Amino acid sequence: MSISGSGQGTTRAGRARRAGAFDIRIVIAALFGIFGLILTGMxxxxxSDADLQKSDGININLWTGIGLLLVAVLFVLWNRLRPIIVDTEAAAGGERD
Structure with a gap:
């Protein structure tokens, strides 16, 4: 059983740490953020006016880029508020209770 709080604590079997950069949510947030920045810039x-005519006057790149940036922020918040705790002793092959 891990103790949550700041993300680092101890368990009955050993030491626990946050997954950090290896958490898949950070990778997904980075990808959404990069694509969001590109689309927002575009x-x-x-x-052009021809692009706006094709999309019935809606700037689809801008709105999709803003949406992707918001999703990236949500993934980062999710990672900060609910971190994945890894039992380092169990990951190293140690015995568990």
């Missing part, structure tokens, strides 16, 4: 600086 929406702000690369949208």
């Amino acid at each position: 929406g702000l600086f690369g949208t």
Whole structure:
């Protein structure tokens, strides 16, 4: 049983640590953030009148980019508020109670 709090604590069997950069939520947040920045930039600086006509006057790149950036922020918040705790002794092959 791990003790949560700041993300680092001890368990009955040994020491526990946060997954950190190896948490898949950080990788997904980074990808959404990169694609969101690209689409937001394209929406702000690369949208022509012909593009807006095709999409019925909606700047799809801009709104999709903003949406992706919001999802990236949500993934980072999820990671900060509910970190994955890894029992380092059990991961190293130690015995558990």
